Amino acid sequence: MEVGYLLDRVESRLQTLKPDQDALALETGETWTYGKLNETTNRYANALLDKGVRKGDRVGILLFNSLEYFAVYFAVAKIGGIAVRINFRLETEELAYILNDSGSKVLCFDASLAERLEPIRGCTPVETFICYDRNADKVPDWAESWEVLGEGDKMLDRRPEIEETDPVMLMYTSGTTGRPKGALWTHRNTIWFAAMQSLKWNFDGNTVGMTTGPLYHVGAMEDVALAVLLSGGTVVISRSGNFEIRRTLEVIGEKQVSDIFLFPFMIYEMLKLSDIESYRLDSLQRIYSGGDPIISWAIDRLHELFPHIGLIQVYGLTEGTPIAVSLDPSDAATKGYTAGKPMPFTEVKVVDDEGRTLSAGKIGEICTKGPAVVSEYWNKAEANAKTFVDGWCHTGDLGVIDAEGYLTISGRKKDMIRSGGENIYPVEVEDVLIRHDAVQDVAVIGIPDPKFIETVCAVIVKKPGRSVSEKELLEFAGGKLARYKKPRSFVFLDELPRTASGKVQKFRLRDQYKHLHEPQVNS
Template sequence: MKLLSDVHERNASLFPNAPAIVFGQQVISFGSHWRRLNQLADGLHRGGARRQDRIAMLAMNTPEYIEAYGACERGGYIFSTVNFRLAAPEIAFVLKDSAPHTLIFEAQYAELVDSLRSELEIESYICLGGQTPPWALSYEEVLAAGSPEGPPFRGKPDDGVLIMYTSGTTGRPKGVLRSQYGEARLAEVMAGQLAMTSDGRQLLMMPFFHAGSRSQYIGSFWKGGAVHMHRVFDPQLILKTIEADRITHLHLAPTMVQSILDVPDIGDYDLSSVRTILYAAAPMPVPVLRRGLAVFGPVFANGYGSTEVNCTCHYPHQHKLNGTPDEVRRLGSVGQPATDTDIRIVDDHGNECPAGTPGEVVARSGTALMRYWNNDKATAQSLRDGWFRTGDVGYLDDEKFLFLVDRKKDMIISGGENVYCREVEEALITHPALSDVAVIGVPDAKWGETVKAVAVLAPGRHATQDDLIEHARSLIARYKCPKSVIFVDDLPRLPSGKVSKVILRQLYGACL
């Protein structure tokens, strides 16, 4: 069976001079990419790393990130990503938990890494770019010492190849261990679901420590397509890159789509090359979707997944704003089960729910995690008989379109009634004065919990708390409607683009 290292080798053989990675003015061919990842894999081996040792990386988006991923795929190491946005104690926890043999870090993080070294049991430190500190090795020197043939071993299908840490929305982040086999299946699924091709040019700016960018670029490589990288999200630069490089595929959170659509001169750019914009991590407000379709055409595809199960559902190019009642209703869904994925909706006792009845979403897929790293309890709680319990509450319609209604832990119980945050949010966001909104439960002596909305007004628009509450009452039952509304400039978000309900509850959850 083909693994990702086989894909890199195939691309180097079939398209040696074709661009694999484009980063500003830097263009790396498939031939060069294969040679460099082999050298890095062997350089790590010469430095003492062995199969299934962990290789951690602390860096922003850079071509070497994809290179390090590839070296671990080739050499049978386990790559462990580190979120550069975390605070020092959080980074220390991730590094202690994954216990890497080697940490590759960008020079900008040298002072941070140095401050943590006494707490860690890392054998080798490799500095990328900038000035290398005396206690670390230079990335390019390690790579130059390695053989273009790679180390004397390769990854196997049932090897672990990646530990990616969750966002930590329910406490400490959990390390999700993914396999060589599962990552290859994920690449094949994404390539098929998004119709990727060898002439495709994908633009990615989501952080590469996150599952989103990872799933997208391996899908492109599966077909021999090029990956264009941005270091950070810059809406104007994205539009310039689409026009100049004839970008065909993009992966964006809905908030990013809105920011791009808000660029004042967007109409001056040639965006005709775009074939697919995959949005994921959060629902797309229908007003934003309408604007997007008007600017880009029918290129939008919705995706639903997780670090643990990857691409669970997909809704490709089926957005019909003026379609039949069923087609319009399904704009609120996250699509149908992806290739290689089965989905069930179960109640608290594990019994399957009938169509239209909410319950917990459980999924089974060849792309799913092997287990949680160093966390048997969490593994036992989440993986049962091959089915992963997502913690999401949703329902399936009669054609297996999945509608999400809440995170299980975020569901509000008010006066004994279940209130699903997403249902309230979808009602509120239709108010023309809003650009964003999130709903949380707050303690209440009489009702147990009541609904609170945290709202962001659109530029130049105005609305009061009473306006929004009355608007919600016209669309959903009164007991589901907010009892209070607070207006903010922006909502706190995780790297994936999801709203951080943990932070919202910390800031606004103690009072009405």
């Protein structure tokens, strides 16, 4: 089965979906039915074929969130191409790397990003640039207008034979540890992952799922959104950039959203609103969250304020199943500190440095296995050999599985702090510091120390208009953390560096503050 099946069901040969059912809705109001989405997809597909795109060719998508984003993605899928969904936050050199690494033949891009592409036009394999200019931005003379896509025929008769093992999407990993690698998704990976979610959470035609992240990321499209489309429901799409939790809460009420994916920092913003109880959230049944573990304070607070909303914590990664593990809301009271149990058709284990499976209660590297685990990175033989072993994806994350089969995330292998012979897991320290009323966000890292090898450094983002000292934070941690786990240094920032999936890029913080404990030389 191929990804195009999600839309083919409105056509006469299948007709298991009503063409007039709403498929997509922008938070600002515009909607597309399944019939409109399928017709637009077919027009785009025919236009891409006319531009010479053939099975296996890569088509870059450098767009902000929009209805058209889905149409481009499905169009590429229907003609056997590979959609390269690119982070619009990247700078010129980073864009050049991905376009060259992927070998993209066509690039669909937003007009506002033309300035970043101009310097590298002749330095990539891209033959055709197609410019999306809805806001009347000027289309550069080296690109074609978006209208060319809409000129394709609405019937797609030139469709190639597609196998479920054929690739459909190339997703460059978020890069919490360095330069991104392209994870190659197949039609099989995509359909299976959507089906796993639909089965797990009983999605149907009445489900209204909202995505709050950028569509270039699996956390916004593959997580929840494609599963809702598979189930015949409606996907609400948030606008790109300048995330506002108040606007999101308003949209939930306006669109009667039943399911929403919120990254942890979004939940923290929501729960710290003084008037949070004034928003209409009666329709909301489930909040899904991943990227970083949810701190216990937030779990308790959400249940206290909105007991009818189930918080589903999820764990996964682009290449190893984006939602490999989930925690049912019914388990939150007793297992709220864990990520939960494996999703349907998914296996999880924890191994030591030699790859041996560890028994319950022991911390090791998390490995995942199942139909949504990709088989390879794009053109990265060495990384493939290390990551994909005997069908298992070695995630690089640390965790522990208890006797009942629940997985607890301990952090990245590189995030673990080794101080004075003790192992310190940052999430333990973060869970304490975030509870301070003046703390908006926190990341804990290990920095080099001449005596202890590493010591704990807490990077703090204060709530607007609030102040807090290092002394106050240390006093607050008293009685909650062992002495060796307490931060020996603090850094205060306006915001933490994050990936598109909301993960804190701790490698950047470690690099920036690695000399914090070095002796200062007077000039």
